[in-house]
Amino acid sequence: MATDIQISIVGSAGDGTIAAGEILRNALAGMGYKVISFDVYPPEIRGFGKCIARMRITTEQAYSLKHKSDVMVSLDDSHAIPHAGELRDCGALIYEQGSIVRLPEGGHMSAHVGPGQLPYPVPIRELSEKSTGANRSRNIVVLGFIAGLFNLPVEGFRKAIGKKFKSKAAAAEASEAAFKAGLDYAAKTFKLDDVVFGPPVSTVVAGATVEMINGNAAIVRGALDAGIDTFFGYPITPATSIMERLASEMPRRGGRLLQTEDEISAISAVIGAGFAGARAATSTSGPGLSLMAEMLGMGVIGEVPSVVFVSQRGGPSTGMPTKTEQSDLHMAVYGGHGDAPRIVIAPTNVDGCYRCGGKAFELAEVYQTPVIVLIDLYLSNRYETVVFPARPPFEADLNRKPGKAAAGAPYKRYALGGDDVSPRAIPGDKGGMHVVTGLEHNELGRPNDSAELHTAMSRKRHEKLKLALNHPDFTKFKRFGDEGPVDVGVISWGSNFGECLEAMLKARGEGIRCAAMKVVMLSPFPTDGVAAFMADCKEVLVPELNYQGQFANLLQAHVARPVTRLARVPGEPMKVEEILEEIRRLAGKKAAQKAA
Amino acid sequence: MANAKNARHHIVIGSGVAGSQAAETLREREPDARVTILTLSSLLFYNRYDLPKVFRGHRDWREFLAFPAEYYKDYRIEVRRCSRVAGVDGSRRSITLEHKEEIRFDTLLVASGGRGYIPEELVEFRPLMHPFASYTEAVTAASVVPDRGHVIMLGGDMIGLDLARTLIDTRHRVTLVAGPQTFWPHEVTDDERPGLIAALENMGVEVVEGADAGGIASIEQGAKGLSARRVLFKDGTELYGDVVMPFFGLSPSVEFMLGSGTDIERGLLVNPALRTTGEGIYAAGDVCQIWSDAEKRYRFFYGWKNVRAMGDLAARNITGGDEPWVPAQDEQLHISDDGKIQSPFWEYE
Numbered sequence: 001m002a003t004d005i006q007i008s009i010v011g012s013a014g015d016g017t018i019a020a021g022e023i024l025r026n027a028l029a030g031m032g033y034k035v036i037s038f039d040v041y042p043p044e045i046r047g048f049g050k051c052i053a054r055m056r057i058t059t060e061q062a063y064s065l066k067h068k069s070d071v072m073v074s075l076d077d078s079h080a081i082p083h084a085g086e087l088r089d090c091g092a093l094i095y096e097q098g099s100i101v102r103l104p105e106g107g108h109m110s111a112h113v114g115p116g117q118l119p120y121p122v123p124i125r126e127l128s129e130k131s132t133g134a135n136r137s138r139n140i141v142v143l144g145f146i147a148g149l150f151n152l153p154v155e156g157f158r159k160a161i162g163k164k165f166k167s168k169a170a171a172a173e174a175s176e177a178a179f180k181a182g183l184d185y186a187a188k189t190f191k192l193d194d195v196v197f198g199p200p201v202s203t204v205v206a207g208a209t210v211e212m213i214n215g216n217a218a219i220v221r222g223a224l225d226a227g228i229d230t231f232f233g234y235p236i237t238p239a240t241s242i243m244e245r246l247a248s249e250m251p252r253r254g255g256r257l258l259q260t261e262d263e264i265s266a267i268s269a270v271i272g273a274g275f276a277g278a279r280a281a282t283s284t285s286g287p288g289l290s291l292m293a294e295m296l297g298m299g300v301i302g303e304v305p306s307v308v309f310v311s312q313r314g315g316p317s318t319g320m321p322t323k324t325e326q327s328d329l330h331m332a333v334y335g336g337h338g339d340a341p342r343i344v345i346a347p348t349n350v351d352g353c354y355r356c357g358g359k360a361f362e363l364a365e366v367y368q369t370p371v372i373v374l375i376d377l378y379l380s381n382r383y384e385t386v387v388f389p390a391r392p393p394f395e396a397d398l399n400r401k402p403g404k405a406a407a408g409a410p411y412k413r414y415a416l417g418g419d420d421v422s423p424r425a426i427p428g429d430k431g432g433m434h435v436v437t438g439l440e441h442n443e444l445g446r447p448n449d450s451a452e453l454h455t456a457m458s459r460k461r462h463e464k465l466k467l468a469l470n471h472p473d474f475t476k477f478k479r480f481g482d483e484g485p486v487d488v489g490v491i492s493w494g495s496n497f498g499e500c501l502e503a504m505l506k507a508r509g510e511g512i513r514c515a516a517m518k519v520v521m522l523s524p525f526p527t528d529g530v531a532a533f534m535a536d537c538k539e540v541l542v543p544e545l546n547y548q549g550q551f552a553n554l555l556q557a558h559v560a561r562p563v564t565r566l567a568r569v570p571g572e573p574m575k576v577e578e579i580l581e582e583i584r585r586l587a588g589k590k591a592a593q594k595a596a
Numbered sequence: 597m598a599n600a601k602n603a604r605h606h607i608v609i610g611s612g613v614a615g616s617q618a619a620e621t622l623r624e625r626e627p628d629a630r631v632t633i634l635t636l637s638s639l640l641f642y643n644r645y646d647l648p649k650v651f652r653g654h655r656d657w658r659e660f661l662a663f664p665a666e667y668y669k670d671y672r673i674e675v676r677r678c679s680r681v682a683g684v685d686g687s688r689r690s691i692t693l694e695h696k697e698e699i700r701f702d703t704l705l706v707a708s709g710g711r712g713y714i715p716e717e718l719v720e721f722r723p724l725m726h727p728f729a730s731y732t733e734a735v736t737a738a739s740v741v742p743d744r745g746h747v748i749m750l751g752g753d754m755i756g757l758d759l760a761r762t763l764i765d766t767r768h769r770v771t772l773v774a775g776p777q778t779f780w781p782h783e784v785t786d787d788e789r790p791g792l793i794a795a796l797e798n799m800g801v802e803v804v805e806g807a808d809a810g811g812i813a814s815i816e817q818g819a820k821g822l823s824a825r826r827v828l829f830k831d832g833t834e835l836y837g838d839v840v841m842p843f844f845g846l847s848p849s850v851e852f853m854l855g856s857g858t859d860i861e862r863g864l865l866v867n868p869a870l871r872t873t874g875e876g877i878y879a880a881g882d883v884c885q886i887w888s889d890a891e892k893r894y895r896f897f898y899g900w901k902n903v904r905a906m907g908d909l910a911a912r913n914i915t916g917g918d919e920p921w922v923p924a925q926d927e928q929l930h931i932s933d934d935g936k937i938q939s940p941f942w943e944y945e
Contacts, residue, residue: 089665097678103697110679110695116665119638119678121695190732192638192657 001198002059003033006066009053009142010083011075013042016139019164020075021053024143027160029212029385031153032200033057036498037214037383038065040572043237043322050079055383059201063349064498067577070195071150073142075124077109084109089116092193094145096138097121118193120149127181137178144182149189150197207390215353215379215495218386219283219309220245222357224253225392229278231257232269234288237321238377239311242283263288267295267308271370274299274306275436277399277426279361281307286315286328289372293336296370300340300461302436303414303422305364305371305399309357312376314571323571324377326494327546332372333523333554341462343371344523348497350384352520358394359474365398367468368424369461374522376545378573379495393473399424402432412443416456420464465524476526479533481508481515488514488586489537491530491563492544493522493551496574500543503579512587522551527558534559539586541566543579603628605700606914607691609681609852610707611635612644613900614881614907616662618705621911623671629915632674632699634681634691640665642731644755645900645944648762650731650738657731681708686857686874703876703914706853706864707907710846710882713777718750718842721815724825725750726839728759740824741838744768748827748837749801750812752778754941756843757796764800771802771835773812773827780845781898782929782939792929795937809833815840846898848883861885865894868920870910878914880906886921900944901925 007024011017018039025037036056042049056065068088074080074095087093095109105111113119122145128137140161147157161179165172213221220242223231231250233243243259250257260266266282273280284292289310299306312328314320332344343363347356356373364371402411402423413434415422422443425432435445440457442448469476481504488507492500497518504516517533519526534540542552543566552565566582568574606622608615611633622631642660649659668675680694684704691699712729714722726737741747746769749756757779760770772778774793784792793803806812810830818824823836848863858874859865863885870878870886881903885894897906905924912919930938 097695099696101696103695105697105699108693108695108697110676110693111674111697113677114665115640115668115675121678190638190736 001196003198003200004056004058004060004062005071005195005197006054006056006069007071007073007146008069008083008086009073009075009139010080011051011139012048012079013051014048015051015075016136017051017075018053020073020139020143021055023140023157023160023164024053024146025055025383026163026212027152027156028055028057029210030159031156032202033059034061034385035212035383036062036065038378038573039381041322043320052083057197059198063501064576065573067575071146071193073146074109075138075142077107081109081112084112084117085114087114087117089114090194091117092120092149092195093117094120094122094142096125097123098125100125120145120189122182122185122189127185128178131177131181132174134174137174140175140178141182141185144179144184145186145189146182147179148183148186149191150195152197154183209388211386211388212383213350213386214381214383215347215350215375216241216311216381217245218350218353219357219373219375220249221388222354222359222394223281223307223361224249225354226358226361226394227279227396228281228361229255230270230273230280231255231282232260232266232273232280233257233282234260234263234266234284236263236285236288238313238380239283239285239288239309241380242309242311263291264295267292267299267306270306270308271295271299271302271304274304274364275302275427279305279307279365281309281360283309283311285311285313286331287318289328289331289335293331296342297336297338297340298438299370300342301338301438301440303368303424303461304436305361305368307360307364307371307373309360309373310375311380312374314569320571322377324495324573325545325569325571326376326496327548327550327569328374329493329522329546329550329554330548332374339458339462341465342369342523343367343465343468343521344374345371345521346374346494347379347520348494348518350379350382351386353379354386354388355393355474356520358392359471362395362398363468363471363474366400366421366471367464368421369465374494376495382495399426401425402429404431410444413445414441414443414457414460416443416460419467420460421467469521469524469526476521477517477519477529477533479515479517480504482513483515485536486513486515486538487590488512488539488541488583489533490514490516490541490543490579490583491519491533491555492516492542493519494544496543496545499574499576500579502576503583506576506580507583507587510584512583514583514587519551522554525554525558530555531559534561538590539564541579541582541586543568543574543582545569545574603630604702605630605632606703606705607699607701608633608705608707609635609691610709610881610883611637611641611675611677612707612709612881613903614709614910615705615707616641617904617907618707618880618911619673620671621908622915623673625912625915630674631672632676634676634679634693636678636680637730638677639731640668640675640677643944644729645758645942647728647731647734648759650734651741651759651762651766651768655735655738660731681852684853684856684877686877689876701876703878704874705907705910705914706850706872706877706879706883707881707910708849708852708883710848712842713844713847714842715844718812718815724815724817724840725842728755728841728843737839737841741768745838746771746823746836748773748825748835748840750827750840750842751775751780751844753780753843753845754782754939756841757937757939758942759841759843760796760801761799769802770800771804771837772796773804773806773835775806777844779929781896781941782927784929788929791931792937795931795935798935799937804835846882850883861894863896869913869918870906870921871913878910880910897921897923899925899927899941901940
């Protein structure tokens, strides 16, 4: 029996909502289920803002969260009540049975349970207090109740709880008692909902490892597997955990990490390290990328390999630090002064974060340029079950070294001709002395602003990047769904593609001929492949999480044909239903045109 | 359609036959009003008379619902499930739920029904008995009775005897420990009783007169290798069965009305228009005792048809009517020509 169950836990900061979600997804992933998870939390470091831990548990591959949950837990009715409608009919709504304060009418979840939903009032606070002496373990009581109600293996939960509290013996002991209290209460509860977990299905190939990991952690793993040498960064939500993880991992692997005083220093140091031959990177978000813009230009003109991991959030300015958005695409592709082409790649899922996190170093090294890996908060914080190959799929030391120069001939760091990628000497290489500045230069690197040289060097910097479109073992774009002509084609990028893929698959299930394409390489743009796909589509839909339709702008700059934009800025993932509705509308439009 | 700003708020406590009928009538007669049902049940209204079907293998609660969820949306009837009323303040026209939420009402209809009554001397054995008053209890009982298993039925009210018909039909063994509550709520004379007991035996029910055995001494877990339950009588005899199910009639659920300003005897006392002594508070169904001018006493009326008619009448009177209660069905227990028991309380739509 296939399993496809979404659980949402809604609470206030301090309720342990996110911690409960973490334990639950780790337990379920440990049992062998595939899990996609995304947490929402408030921007305030402390306070009483809303937290939501959502996870979709499946046996078949899923690509996004569902619009409606099958199970919802309220740890704080004031925050959960507005979300009660997000539970499907016959789903389980678990909430606190009592209250310690007088409530106004409608202040309790029982007032908001829809007629089709199944209520499970549980004395969560009382069970926590009786089992642990305090109400702090309400989140763990709920996990025990879930384990019992859905007959899930208890051992998986115990392992996950043990892992969470491995360095806190008292908390681990209290959690064990609270979990048992919830479990025992579930044993006395009559199950009415139709939520059933089927047995997990293992699809792991020999030698591979399966891990529950989020986008930022996957990027870190990719970077480490690709042999990152140095990292310079300045913390910023939602990219901070990239630096935090690297800070704990790199010293053990002989790498170096430095928290700089700001983002300008960080990118400057990365370019310096890249110049010195190191595989170097930084991470930031939109505001930091703005600060890095000038030095990225330095990397472009100096043709210095460098990697920047950018996790987007709601903007502009400080904007919405804990909300997701895809509104830094223009900045990533075009940001900065002068003609400053760079490689921009955008993974669409957590596995893609791993691959892009490693491949970015290859691309930077081979094509001697800054590479931006563009993700967003949704992908940074989204957990997925990822199968890691036994051997990392990344190549080391891809630098094109200078050959032996003719006797007496100077080394030309920026030699023109050939495939426009010049041999790169690392400082210290015998015979490789050269100059790198921010000034336009001749082949030797010496300042020269003649019209001919500037034109030739500009062409070189742009043309060499096109080679990246054929970089081996790296997916630049990919088509899914129906082959050949279709009524509707959905093109998307980044974290939003999962929702697009689900919507397309549902549309196909409804008999609509449609396909979807993810575009991973945004710069240089894979025009030929995307144009060929668009030629197959009667209608092209471009959903994305920004107001301007930045990807649609990019697309239309390369492929001149009309598209339908679905640009939204809700601060959270787009709803599959919304995309599906648009596909239906476009398919209907075609049908109507045919009929006419 | 949204409720009008100054529309009245009618609250119905209880989602059984009376409460559900009342809510529907209220909605039809006062389209702008807000109608809220408060119920202890986890489920929307289902017909309790259908519950014997669980012994025929029907275990999905959706089969038992009287109306789908959409009905409540379409009729704009709010149903607050798992909501226990802690108290009613008639003067402030407010209800406090056990979880400390206060709800204001303009009119209140109490249709909270009755819970299964257990005689005082058997209360301590409650954990070893399987009641049959709700869907969850019915499924729980059915799930522990093996195929062709043995059910020991205590008391034998008409709800229990209705179940007995199904149990016999599904090839279970039924032993009735008869007593004063047998045939409740029918009032059976000493002359009528032997014939009715014989009719039960004719139906396939094994009858033990509890009084003849000196009454029940205890209910225990069954011995190893024997059935799950043992009923020990004071005369030393014993009975083994898979479950022991109490059917001693219903006791009105009115404790939350103490302090509400309404008069209570065993149930809520109402006049023939089903009004209690509390302003704007009505009662219907198994919870109320209606004044009978003819009999000069307050009395209960039972049975699906009566209860539904009470819910409808209360709602009509809440919305401007002033009609008196007229029973909707007779209360006579009959034995048909072929020797079968016929009760009007077994008839429902």
